[in-house]
Amino acid sequence: MKNKALIVGGGMVGAACAVKLAKQGCEVTLIETSPIDAEQILQSEQVDIRVSAINRFSELLLEELGAMSSLKSARNAQYRQLEAYEDKPGQLIFDCDEVNSTHLGHIIENNLIQAALWRQFAELKIQVKSPQGQPISLTQDDEGVTLLYQQDEFNADLLIAADGGRSQIRQLARIGVTGWQYDQHCMGILIKLDAPQQHKTWQQFTPNGPIAFLPMQYPYANLIWYDEGSKLKQLSGLSHATLKQKIIETFFELPGDFDVEQVAVFPLARQHANQYVANRVVLVGDAAHTINPLAGQGVNLGFKDVAALSDVLNNADDIGSLSLLRKYEKKRRTDNLLMMSMMDACYFGFSNSVGPLKALRNIALNVANKAGPLKREVLKHAMGGIS
Numbered sequence: 001m002k003n004k005a006l007i008v009g010g011g012m013v014g015a016a017c018a019v020k021l022a023k024q025g026c027e028v029t030l031i032e033t034s035p036i037d038a039e040q041i042l043q044s045e046q047v048d049i050r051v052s053a054i055n056r057f058s059e060l061l062l063e064e065l066g067a068m069s070s071l072k073s074a075r076n077a078q079y080r081q082l083e084a085y086e087d088k089p090g091q092l093i094f095d096c097d098e099v100n101s102t103h104l105g106h107i108i109e110n111n112l113i114q115a116a117l118w119r120q121f122a123e124l125k126i127q128v129k130s131p132q133g134q135p136i137s138l139t140q141d142d143e144g145v146t147l148l149y150q151q152d153e154f155n156a157d158l159l160i161a162a163d164g165g166r167s168q169i170r171q172l173a174r175i176g177v178t179g180w181q182y183d184q185h186c187m188g189i190l191i192k193l194d195a196p197q198q199h200k201t202w203q204q205f206t207p208n209g210p211i212a213f214l215p216m217q218y219p220y221a222n223l224i225w226y227d228e229g230s231k232l233k234q235l236s237g238l239s240h241a242t243l244k245q246k247i248i249e250t251f252f253e254l255p256g257d258f259d260v261e262q263v264a265v266f267p268l269a270r271q272h273a274n275q276y277v278a279n280r281v282v283l284v285g286d287a288a289h290t291i292n293p294l295a296g297q298g299v300n301l302g303f304k305d306v307a308a309l310s311d312v313l314n315n316a317d318d319i320g321s322l323s324l325l326r327k328y329e330k331k332r333r334t335d336n337l338l339m340m341s342m343m344d345a346c347y348f349g350f351s352n353s354v355g356p357l358k359a360l361r362n363i364a365l366n367v368a369n370k371a372g373p374l375k376r377e378v379l380k381h382a383m384g385g386i387s
């Protein structure tokens with residue numbers, strides 16, 4: 001039985017893949033350039049500015065992987081309502097009651113999700129390695145795959161690239177990408193909020209780009225502000241007190257007074273690997289697809305990759321079998337492409353203030369709010385196909 005998996009990249013997606021495959025009986029080695037101390041992160045009071053809206057599908061996967069209990073005793077916030085509007089609040093509201101669920105998802109810090117997964121590694125005998133330097137060559141044949149570093153060599157039956165948008169493994173496997181940089185950048189702002197625990201996440205579309213509110217565990221929240229890179233760079237350089245005034249002028253719907261704690265600006269890119277598989281190499285997560293974070297789907301798609309890949313590999317005689325890997329690719333590439341195209345439709349459709357288009361958008365939002373069955377379908381999709 002050939003079941004040695006080598007995973008490069010131990011971010012949220014790579015770590016989830018490692019835990020899932022180890023639970024299925026694979027022998028897993030994970031290479032990570034920046035290994036973490038999971039216990040220290042899970043116990044730290046330090047709040048991280050990078051957060052993800054985790055949908056119900058991802059929540060169930062994290063539950064199955066034993067990570068959700070760690071996250072519940074660290075920090076997380078359930079959201080029950082999701083609102084989208086252009087002119088005035090209330091134009092389109094999704095509520096968990098509409099799909100008979102207690103919540104729609106969770107807002108959780110990325111490093112907590114990663115740490116909650118890493119916490120499982122020792123028990124599952126997942127080996128973590130941090131070889132010196134970058135990988136220099138990749139060779140593969142019917143028997144297996146070999147990844148070579150200056151001083152180390154790793155052999156496996158399957159090499160899983162989970163090393164993010166700039167994946168080196170993808171390059172070594174000679175897999176090309178198609179994509180572009182968006183004009184807009186996005187600024188994340190961590191605030192400490194003087195208001196009770198919030199349960200609604202909302203997004204307002206403005207001609208410069210969307211702004212969004214993500215409730216974290218009391219007393220924190222994350223604000224997302226899309227605009228031109230130069231403008232956001234200038235805003236992020238302001239004192240926290242001056243930035244607060246700019247936020248008040250822009251984010252009308254904030255539920256209380258607040259202090260700015262941290263600010264970070266991210267460039268936005270769309271990138272899709274031309275194929276997910278090259279013999280015994282397979283891509284997952286951002287190594288395969290980087291999506292506009294407009295609707296907070298990036299890591300949720302990555303977790304769906306993990307579920308689909310582990311599904312086809314379960315009980316396989318050879319986890320590097322090309323026909324199995326192609327099944328994974330077929331399933332995930334179409335789904336990821338669809339989500340990317342939907343995000344682009346929103347991005348390009350809403351990033352302008354042309355009169356008739358604006359009127360049409362407002363009608364569409366109001367109609368969608370009243371379109372019972374259709375609205376429920378959209379909501380189920382946003383929850384990862386689960387309610």
Ligand SMILES: Cc1cc2nc3c(=O)[nH]c(=O)nc-3n(C[C@H](O)[C@H](O)[C@H](O)COP(=O)(O)OP(=O)(O)OC[C@H]3O[C@@H](n4cnc5c(N)ncnc54)[C@H](O)[C@@H]3O)c2cc1C
Binds near residue numbers: 051162164284286296
């Ligand atoms: C502003 C913003 C907001 C977002 N909000 C959301 C959201 O609300 N919901 C959501 O689902 N998604 C969101 N996303 C997307 C989400 O953050 C990404 O999809 C997710 O982080 C991808 O995880 P990953 O594990 O695939 O890659 P990464 O997070 O990039 O992890 C890659 C890992 O590989 C390691 N690595 C890299 N190169 C090597 C190497 N050569 N050798 C060994 N290790 C290596 C890195 O150290 C890292 O640990 C957002 C993204 C942005 C920019």
